[in-house]
Amino acid sequence: MxxxxxxxxxxxxxxNPSSLEIYLRNKLNEYIKFYSPQSFEKLKTPKSLRKRFFLDYLRIRVNNFxxxxxxxxxxxxxxxxxxxxxxxxxxxxxxxxxxxxxxxxxxxxxxxxxxxxxxxxxxxxxxxxxxxxxxxxxxxxxxxxxxxxxxxxxxxxxxxxxxxxxxxxxxxxxxxxxxxxxxxxxxxxxxxxxxxxxxxxxxxxxxxxxxxxSGKNYIFKETKSFKSIFFSGADRPNITRSDRGIICNYIEQNFLDSRIFLNKPKLPEDLYEYLNKESLIQLSPSGRVWNSFRHCSAAIDSPVLVIPQNDCELTWDVFKDEENCITYDPNKLDEKNLNALRSKIETVINDDHLSKKIRYNYFETIMKNCSxxxxxxxxxxxxxxxx
The missing domain is CATH 3.40.50 (Rossmann fold)
Structure with a gap:
């Protein structure tokens, strides 16, 4: 039936904008950013988190894709x-x-x-x-x-x-x-x-x-080129959750070979993809909320995923600490808990068998359940x- x-x-x-429309919109954004950076920053803030102002009525978009x-x-x-x-x-x-x-x-x-x-x-x-x-x-x-x-x-x-x-x-x-x-x-x-x-x-x-x-056959990546931790993204005060900045800064300070691009210029696409594929560990902290494109899509590159514990109900309850990922409590980021997280990460970095097991479990779990x-x-x- x-x-x-x-x-x-x-x-x-x-x-469905034309190429010309996107070009003109981007030029207008460059103008606003140069002559009124405060207005541009305000535009970047989601409307649900701020009051409307005059540029909203012009239907200007920060991201013109x-x-x-x-x-x-x-x-x-x-x-x-x-x-x-x-x-x-x-x-x-x-x-x-x-x-x-x-x-x-x-x-x-x-x-x-x-x-x-x-x-x-x-x-x-x-x-x-x-x-x-x-x-x-x-x-x-x-x-x-x-x-x-x-x-x-x-x-x-x-x-x-x-x-x-x-x-x-x-x-x-x-x-x-x-x-x-x-x-x-x-x-x-x-x-x-x-x-x-x-x-x-x-x-x-x-x-x-x-x-x-969906739509592709993904293959588990057996080896990684770098025993490092990768993240690229922005930390925006009063918009992204606090654990993003805390975790990124802590990782960068305590793992000197990490590749943490926090509030840095956008990486070239080929470099971004390369670091995703070849880094042993991917960091997937909270953004505005817990949910993220990274949490499941990162499995395509079969890393060890470092992820906050969820504060929302889940469609698929798949993330298991030290079985297929490494989790942390985003509300308990004092020295004691950060050091405990550091210890878990160091153990994975120093144990090739364990890291591969966690990576494989993550890859298989996501592939079977979360397409x-x-x-x-x-x-x-x-x-x-x-x-």
Missing amino acids: SINILVLPSKSIYW SLPGNDLAWWGRLNEIENVHVSVIGSPNPTYFKEDLDSESAQRWPVLFGFKPVNFISKEESLKSLTNFDYILSSSRFDDLYFNVLVKAKKLDIPIAMIDAHDDEPVYDLGKSYLLNSQRHPFNLLFKQDLPIGLRSNKILPLSPLPYP QLNAAKYLLENLKAIR
């Missing part, structure tokens, strides 16, 4: 499951539905690209044929243009699942009342990336960590449980 799913994706998936929203990483391979038919409302940027990863964005965020073509359907067609769909799967950041599709679906008693896959810092302080009132439309089921531990229920399910890109296809099957299994 076939299953028909209508997807309302994140609004950002529709943005198109990205579709993290929800695509979860539902993008639903149409590869037997007897599942997916229609996506509107006209998304087709770049994401090409299996070749040739753009800079695709190289940097492969989990959001490389999907097989999917059926696109207009708003008018979807409203006419709504009774043909078994489920509605909607991003929490859907385009308001399609709000009445959800309204009609609710009237027709078609199950609606919301997929909230963006960073949501306030939920950790405001809890359940905020969580239940944060969605723009009633739902039968909510998939939530930032779901604090203890708030999971039959109606609210976790969506973390992000899966790794985009696993993510799609997880969504489908829980959609079917609605009725």
Whole structure:
């Protein structure tokens, strides 16, 4: 029996700028950065963490490359499951539905690209044929243009699942009342990336960590060129969590051959990929929240992963300290606990057999459990449980 799913994706998936538009936007950013660096820094701060100001009304973007929203990483391979038919409302940027990863964005965020073509359907067609769909799967950041599709679906008693896959810092302080009132439309089921531990229920399910890109056959890397620790990223006050700066600085000071590029100019892509592949250890600290592209995708390079303990519910509870990774408590980074972390890392560096065992366990665990296809099957299994 076939299953028909209508997807309302994140609004950002529709943005399809021309090369000229990107060029002009980048030039404008250079101008703002040079003449008003404070305004540029403010633009870099997520809107949910600051007040709006005049440049927001000009729809200026700091990053002028198109990205579709993290929800695509979860539902993008639903149409590869037997007897599942997916229609996506509107006209998304087709770049994401090409299996070749040739753009800079695709190289940097492969989990959001490389999907097989999917059926696109207009708003008018979807409203006419709504009774043909078994489920509605909607991003929490859907385009308001399609709000009445959800309204009609609710009237027709078609199950609606919301997929909230963006960073949501306030939920950790405001809890359940905020969580239940944060969605723009009633739902039968909510998939939530930032779901604090203890708030999971039959109606609210976790969506973390992000899966790794399917579609390729990955091979465990037997040897590494460097017994060093690699990380490249930014630490931004009042935006990224505090453990990022603390851990990176501690590692850099205590492991002198580490390659920690914190708040440094962006590495050339070939060097970044080389250090990912050849470093024995990859550091994957918190960003704005615990969830990160690195946590699962790093397994492609089969390193020893150093990762904070999660404070959110997990789709796949796969990270096991000293079995397939090294974990630390991001809320206990005093001298005693940092030295304990240092000891665990030193043990791995000095024991080739142990490091290879941990690397292999990490690679195998992620490959078996955390692919985009696993993510799609997880969504489908829980959609079917609605009725």
